[in-house]
Amino acid sequence: MGFSGSRALSNIIELHRLRRTFKGNVRAVDDVSLNIREGEFVTLLGPSGCGKTTTLRMIGGFEAPDSGRVMLDGQDVTDLPPYHRPVNLVFQDFALFPHMSVAQNIGYGLRIAGLDKSEIADRVSASLRMVDLSDKAGNRPSELSNGQKQRVALARALIRQPKVLLLDEPLSALDLKLREAMQVELKHLHEKLGITFVMVTHDQTEALVMSDRIVVMSGGKIIQDGTPDDLYDRPATPYVANFIGSSNLLSGEVREIQADALVGQVGEQQIRAAHNGLVLEVGAPITVCIRPERIHLLASGASAPEGFSTVNGVVDEHFFHGSAVRMAVTLSGGVTCMVDLRLDSALGQTSLPETGSSITLVVDPANVIVFAAAGTA
């Protein structure tokens, strides 16, 4: 393989060209390479079937790659079974042993490791205190709530002091309130323990809130890999733009290329976008991406700042989102676009534009991202 030489010391996990094909020729994981630094909180994000869980299971040792290597802490573990890897997994539906008590579940990995009884008891009770379940030590898992089961699963995975904690959709079985609380709790736990966390989720909010770095996957490949604000502000593809947060993806073509910007023609509207290094010719088909909250309403009588684009449209619908109101606006030329107005700024204005009224919107070129339309590039 010729892949054991140079390695950045700080990489705790190195995935090298992993491939895994399932029956029926489904490429679950297709040439995935990824380095994870020690202490990072990395999230593999994508819809179901994108290969994120298979990748995680290959790190844990539950799935063998058809080709490629898995390195853990400098050691090639590709051919090692799960029980010889210094990682532990928090399973999606907790996988607590139903015939053991909470304390037995947590101590399971220690008992087998041959530690003496008093040390096991000490570590189990410390672990129970950490997850605030000391009073449930003797209970069976079936007597716990989902939130408590989640804590037991965490404690059980952490008690062997793994170098990496793997989390497979750890919060998906919890209801919304608990999920939000656990997101914060997990993030704090990560900071406290200082070990590497690798999480799999299909929930972009979860990924944005918790991770240091997000790896977006689709169709078995890594689409983009970056910090949450990287992915949000500079999505590499329309897919990422749409998967993380929401985006207006408007098709059009290049109308004009200026020194510091590119002007796109979308329907009857012209939208300026700051240059992002994409080399395009005039007339090339493009997708223009603008976040709904980065579009602003131009107060009547005011003029747009220099260089900003203005577009005209008619308000079709309002959707109340709590902290913001989302408006569906039909731009003249027939393209529909979503615009978020924060309620405080909406109040600063005269009022929320009524349905059917004509409005002028203003967009900063720095907030417009242009992608070459599919099939060109």
Add this chain to the structure above:
Amino acid sequence: MKQSQRRRLTMFGVVSGPLLWMTAFLFIPYAVMFTYSFYSRQFPAIIPDFQIGNYITLVTDPQYYQVLLRTLKIAALVSLAALVIAYPLTYYLVFRIKSVRLRSVLYIAVIVPLWVSYLLRAYTWKTILGSEGVLNSFLIWIGIIDEPASIFLYSQFAMVIVLTYIYIPFLVMPVYTSLEKIPRNLIEASKDLGVGHWRTFLRITLPLSVPGVLAGMTFTFCLTMGDFVAPFLVGGPDGLMIANVVQVQFGTAFNWPLGSALSMVMLVIVLTIITASDRFERTGRLDLG
């Protein structure tokens, strides 16, 4: 008619059939037999009576209690032997055969002998174990023995073999169900926590399959207890089992009271085992959801 009344009437309609059947062909016969077990026999007549002489005979006459003990011993041996064979087989089916199709084909292959007549299947063992049988011919051919050994057929050994063979499916079925019900991620979780195959089996898989093992062993034990064909076909002079004795009491010996008492004792033993196994399974029953 009120809704609740109508519902009760429908309910009654549904259960009355089975209830009538069970009363006519199960409860009444048992009651009759129970009554008979206190009668006395003065050849050639059976006299209505109320005495416990029949039961005393059963516990004092070695002819009877030895057969009873032997039957219990054979039933225990058969359930154990069937478990030892069925459990690894079923484990292999559930955990090692990845193809769902192949797995169900093999599972059916284990069950399908139940469609073949019991007598026929027991009879085939005569051709295997008999003095001109496959086993003897093979042993002579490879030179281990010079002339056919008669020890294989007509012995308790032969009975255990035949009954084990016949009752294996009754163990495979419940064990299969209980193994299949174990969530795979429990086994993965165990390995994730540093525990290898063998200890994962001992700590996770085996304890979680106990309900199936209990159910299966109860089946084989109780079915063996009541068997009278295997002793008849392959059992030797010391191979008589309790059901044969019962048969004789109701037949040639014409001692219905004693036969009834024997049947009552068998009934009590079987019911005790079923209740105990059910109780045990209930307390250990786990929420695998």
